[in-house]
Amino acid sequence: MKIGLLGHGVVGSGVTAITDSCAGKKVRRLEVTRILVKDESEMTDPRCTMNVEEILSDPDIEAVAECMGGLEPAHTFVRRALENGKHVVTSNKKMFAAYCGELFELAKENGVSIRYEASCGGGIPWISNLTRIRRLEPISSFCGIFNGTTNYILSRMTLTESEFAQNLAEAQKLGYAEKNPTDDIDGYDVRYKTAITAMRAFGVIVDSSEIPTLGISAVTAEDIRWAKENGYALKLFGSGTNLPDAVSLWVMPVFVGSKDVFAHISDNFNAVQSVSKDLGRAIFVGQGAGSLPTAHAVVQDLLDIYQNQDSDMPAPGSRHVCNDGVKAQFYVRTAAPEKFAEFKASDAGAHALLTKTISLSELLAALKGCGDETVFAAMVTE
C-alpha cells in the first residue's frame, strides 16, 4: 500500500524510520512514497515535496498519514484526502478533536476510514483497546494521565522539590515541551485527548470547549510539598463518565493517594484507565509521546487499514457535557482565601485550604470570581 506522509517532524520522521526499516513482514507492504515538508531545509529525502498536490492528487497513494499538527492546513489536507478517496491516519489531537464529527461523515461518504490511535495516548495503545472492549460492552468511565510533558514536570518537581519554571525549562531542553508550552501546561492537550477518548469510549462527539480545564502552570513547590507530606502525588487528570443524556468530562490536577497506581506513573509516561461492567478496571501504561512510540501507533493504524480491519463503530452522536454529578474535596492555594471561605473545611499548609465536599461547578465559579491569578486548585481523591 502506497502512503503519502504529511509532515516530517518528530512523529513523521518516526513513521519513515519504522516503515523504511522493514522490521515486520507486514510492515514491508507499507510504502511511504511521498513526504510533504514545510521548506527547503527539510528536503532531505528524494521522496520529499513541498507541493501537497503531489500527494492528494496521486492516484497510487491509498492512504495519507497526517503528522503535521495544528488546525490548518492539516484539517484542509485531511478533508481533501478523504474527498479524494484516500484513507487517513492522523496523530493530530488538536485538529481531530475539533473536526472528528465532520471527518467521520466525510470518510463514510467516500467509503474510506479515518484512524487516530496516535492522537491520544501515543503508543499505549489506548484507542484500539477501547475499541476492543466496546465491541463487547459499553464503557462506563475513564480517567488517567494523558500528557507526558506535564507528568514529567510534576515528577521532577516531586523528586527534586524544585519550582515549576525550572522544570518546564528542562522539559523544553529535552524536547518534551514545546517552545510555546500552553497546550500542555494549561491542560488543552489533555482536553483534546479527553474529547477524543469520550468519542471512542462512549460514542459521543462533544464541543471540547465545554470541558472544564484546569492546568498546572500555577503549581508551586509548596503545593507539591503539601502533597508529599499528606500522602499524595499530584497528577494532571482527564476524566470521563457516561451519563444517560450527557457526558461528564473534566480536566484538572488531582492529588491521588500514594498507594494508587497513578501516583507511581513517572517521567513522561501516560496511564489511562477504562471501567466497564464485565472487564472491570483495565489500565494501560506507556509512552504517550515521543517520536517512535507515536509513530508506532501511526503505523499500527496503517496496518489495520491495509488489513481492512474496519473498527465498524456506530457513528457517534453529539452530546453535551454535564458535570453536575462531580463532587469532591478540593485543595486551593490562593492569595484571596476570603473568596473561598464559605467552602473551607480546613487549612492545608500556610497558604492553602481544603474545601468541604462541593461540586466542581461551585469550585469553578469561585475560581473565576476570586481575582487571584496565582491561584492553584486540584481535586483531592480518597
Added chain:
Amino acid sequence: MKIGLLGHGVVGSGVTAITDSCAGKKVRRLEVTRILVKDESEMTDPRCTMNVEEILSDPDIEAVAECMGGLEPAHTFVRRALENGKHVVTSNKKMFAAYCGELFELAKENGVSIRYEASCGGGIPWISNLTRIRRLEPISSFCGIFNGTTNYILSRMTLTESEFAQNLAEAQKLGYAEKNPTDDIDGYDVRYKTAITAMRAFGVIVDSSEIPTLGISAVTAEDIRWAKENGYALKLFGSGTNLPDAVSLWVMPVFVGSKDVFAHISDNFNAVQSVSKDLGRAIFVGQGAGSLPTAHAVVQDLLDIYQNQDSDMPAPGSRHVCNDGVKAQFYVRTAAPEKFAEFKASDAGAHALLTKTISLSELLAALKGCGDETVFAAMVTE
C-alpha cells in the same frame, strides 16, 4: 456463529452470561448452542449435555470454547474439535502450555485457528496486545504479576501484617484460590503463563518444566515486614527475555522498590509489561481472573474468529530455556544460613540474609542443597 461450550464452571458460566445478554451488536451473532457439563447437578439449561459428541460431532457448531481446566479430557476434546474442523478458544493455561505446539499444527492442518487470550492475563487483554506489538517489531522482554490469587495473598499480608496460612484460607473463602492451591502458591500457574507469553511474545515453544519456579508458600510475615521496612513490596513475578539462541524464563518472588508501578498492583489484579525497541515499555493492568473478566477474553477470541481476524503469526519453533545471564541480589530466609555463607553480603533481619550479586543458577543450587524446607528466597531489584 454457533458455539459449543466445554465446561460451565466459573469461566464457562461467564461466557453464557455475556453471549446470552446480547449486549453488543456483534456479540448477538455468537450463539452458544450446546454446553458440556460434568454431571446431572449442572444440567441447569436446556443446552446442557453430558455427552461431548453432541458438540464435537455437530456439523453446525463452528467453534468450541474450552473452559474445563486441567490436562485431560480437555486436551483430547480440543484435539478432536480441531480435527473435526472447528475453531477452538481455550482459557486453560495448564493444557495449552503443555500442548500448544501440537495444537497449533493440528489447527493449521485443519484450516482452523486456536486462540487463548483467556489462558494468560485473563481479561487484561495481554495476548492481543502482544500480537499487535509483534506485527510491527520483536518484543525483547516481558515481566510482571501473572497470578491474582498470590497477589491477593501478598497484598493482604502487607496490609494486615498477618501470616500466609490465614490469608490463603481467606482467598479460598472468597473463591480466589482453589481447594488445592498448589498451582497458584507454588508458582506453577505463573509458569504456564510465562511459557504461553514466551510463545506469543518471542514465537518460541518451551518445555515449561525447564522454567525455574519458586512460589510463595514459604513466605512469612517476617519477610513482608523486612520488605516494608526496606522500601520494597513483595510480588510473585514471571519474567522472560529473548536471547539469540534461547530464552531466559523464570518465576520467583521479587522485592520491587516501592516507587515501582508493580509495587502498587493490589488485591487480585495482574500487571504485565512488554518491552520493545520502538514502543518501549508498555504495561497492562487488569483483572487476571474471575468469571466475567476471563469470559470477556473468551468472547473476544470468539469474535475475532467470527470476524476472521487471523493473527497470522509465524509458527513458533522450539527453544531451550537458558538463565545464565540472570544475575541479581537475593533475599534468603533460612534455618540453615551456613549453606549460603559463601554468597552472603549482609544480614536482612534476624533470620535472613542478602546475597552478593550471584547468578540465578547459583541460588537455585544452594536452595536445592540447603535441606531447609522452610527456606524462602526472593530476588531483590534496584
